[in-house]
Amino acid sequence: MLLLMFLILHLYLQVLVTASSSSSEEDGSSERDDGEHSKGSSHQHQWGYHDQERWLSAFEHCRGKSQSPINIDTRKVFYEPRLPAIQLEGYDLTGSPALTLFNNGHTLQLSLPSSMRIVTGFDHVYVAAQLHFHWGTTADPGSEHTVDKVHFPAEIHVVHYNSKYANLIEAASKADGLAVLGGFIGIGLHENDNYEKILSALKDISKEESNTEIPGFNVRHLLPNSLEGFYRYAGSLTTPPCFQTVSWTLFNDSIRVSRRQLAALEDSLKTEHNKLLSKNFRAPQLLHGRKVLTSFRTASTTGKAREAPRLETHGSGVMKTSGAKWHILAITFGVLFAVTLLVFSMYTYRQKKKYSKFKKDSKQNVIYKPAAKDTDPTSVTVT
Ligand SMILES: *[C@@H]1O[C@H](CO)[C@@H](O)[C@H](O)[C@H]1NC(C)=O
Ligand SMILES: [Zn+2]
Numbered sequence: 001m002l003l004l005m006f007l008i009l010h011l012y013l014q015v016l017v018t019a020s021s022s023s024s025e026e027d028g029s030s031e032r033d034d035g036e037h038s039k040g041s042s043h044q045h046q047w048g049y050h051d052q053e054r055w056l057s058a059f060e061h062c063r064g065k066s067q068s069p070i071n072i073d074t075r076k077v078f079y080e081p082r083l084p085a086i087q088l089e090g091y092d093l094t095g096s097p098a099l100t101l102f103n104n105g106h107t108l109q110l111s112l113p114s115s116m117r118i119v120t121g122f123d124h125v126y127v128a129a130q131l132h133f134h135w136g137t138t139a140d141p142g143s144e145h146t147v148d149k150v151h152f153p154a155e156i157h158v159v160h161y162n163s164k165y166a167n168l169i170e171a172a173s174k175a176d177g178l179a180v181l182g183g184f185i186g187i188g189l190h191e192n193d194n195y196e197k198i199l200s201a202l203k204d205i206s207k208e209e210s211n212t213e214i215p216g217f218n219v220r221h222l223l224p225n226s227l228e229g230f231y232r233y234a235g236s237l238t239t240p241p242c243f244q245t246v247s248w249t250l251f252n253d254s255i256r257v258s259r260r261q262l263a264a265l266e267d268s269l270k271t272e273h274n275k276l277l278s279k280n281f282r283a284p285q286l287l288h289g290r291k292v293l294t295s296f297r298t299a300s301t302t303g304k305a306r307e308a309p310r311l312e313t314h315g316s317g318v319m320k321t322s323g324a325k326w327h328i329l330a331i332t333f334g335v336l337f338a339v340t341l342l343v344f345s346m347y348t349y350r351q352k353k354k355y356s357k358f359k360k361d362s363k364q365n366v367i368y369k370p371a372a373k374d375t376d377p378t379s380v381t382v383t
Helices: 001-039 049-060 168-174 192-201 261-268 319-351 355-364
Strands: 087-089 099-103 108-111 119-121 127-134 154-162 177-188 211-216 228-236 246-251 255-257
Touching: 127 177, 127 261, 154 168, 154 228, 168 177, 192 255, 246 261, 255 261
Parallel strands: 177 246, 177 255
Antiparallel strands: 087 119, 099 108, 099 211, 108 127, 119 127, 127 154, 154 177, 228 246
16 A cells, blocks of 8 residues: 555656656746847847746846736726826927937837926836837737727837936836826727828838938827826836836726727738737736725716726626636646546556566656756847
8 A cells, every 4th residue: 555655656756857857948938939039139138028927037027917918897997186287397209300210120219318207196206218119910909908808909108217217228117106197098080180190100110120311209199188187007017027117007997099000000010030019018917905096086986987888797807817827726626636647547457567667767867957948138028
C-alpha cells in the first residue's frame, strides 16, 4: 500500500516536470521570435496586439492589479461631487510651430508642446506630451475602455505628466506620474473639421516609423464638447510596460466623426511587414476592487440603468473573467482526478516494472528554465 502511494506521488511529479518543461520550450521559442522582430528595428516591436497574453510573461507590470483599460459598469460607479472640474490651458495652438504626426507602428501619435496643461483637476499641474488613438475595424469597434460592455468605434488619449517631474519618461514610472484624458469617438452625420486636420495627413505617414508636420490648431476641439461629466479611476498604461501610474479621466460626452473619417483612421496606416495598423486596443482588465468615480449623477442613481441588450447575454466582462477563474479551478481538479485514475491503472498494468526505470526517465525530462526577461526602462512607449 505504501509502495502504491509512493509510485502515485512519483508519477504526479513526473507529469508536473513534463508539463513545466514543455512550457519552458514555448517560452524559449517566443523569445527567439522577439529577437527576430527587434533585429534592425526599435524596442517597440517586442510586443503586438495579437498576442496580449505574452505581455504578461514579458512585462511584470502588465500582471498587476490596477491595469487599464477597464469596462465601466455604469451601475457600479460612485458619484463623487467633490471631483474638481478639468480645466485646460494652452490648448488653443496657432498654426506655427507645426506639430509632428507620427505612425509608430502601434498608433497614430501627435506630439504636443509643454505649454498645454491641465491646470485644475488634480493636486498638481499636468503637462501635455502627446495624444494618440486606438481603433478597430468597421466590423469590430476598437475603443479600449468600454461602457457597459460596449466598445465605441475609437478612442483618443491625451497623455499628460506631472509637472513635478522633468519629462514624460521620468514621470511614467512614478505613482503620481501621469494623467490621461480619454474621449470616445463615435460616428456622426457630418465631417468633423477638427479631426480632418489630422486625418487628411494620414496618406503621408502610411509607412511605419514615418512622420509628417501639420500646422498647430485648437487641440481642445479634438475632445468632447462637454468636459463636465467624466469617469475617474486609477489605472495603467494600456501598452507594455503597463506601468500603473495613470490617473484616468474618461469623458461621458463623446466625439463624432463621419463614417468616411473613421474609415480613414482604420484603413490608412501600415505596421510591420506592411500589414494594416488596426485593432490596436487592449482587452478590458479586471478591476480588482478598484472604484470608478463619476463627476456626474449617473442614470442608475436617477432611474433605469443604460441598456446593452445584445451584449448583456454574455454577462459583464469582469464577472465573466472571475467566473472563468472558477472554471479553471474546476477543470484543474477534474484533471487531477483523471490523472490519479490514469496513474492507478498504469500502475496496475505495469506492476512488474522497476522503480529505477521511472527515475531514469524523469531525469531526462528536467530542463533548466531561465528567469523571465524584465522590462527595459529605456523602451517606454506611452499609449
Ligand atoms: C452621459 O452620456 C449619456 C449618453 O451619451 C447621455 O445620455 C447623458 O446625458 C450624459 N450625462 C451627462 C451628465 O453628461
Ligand atoms: Zn492609449
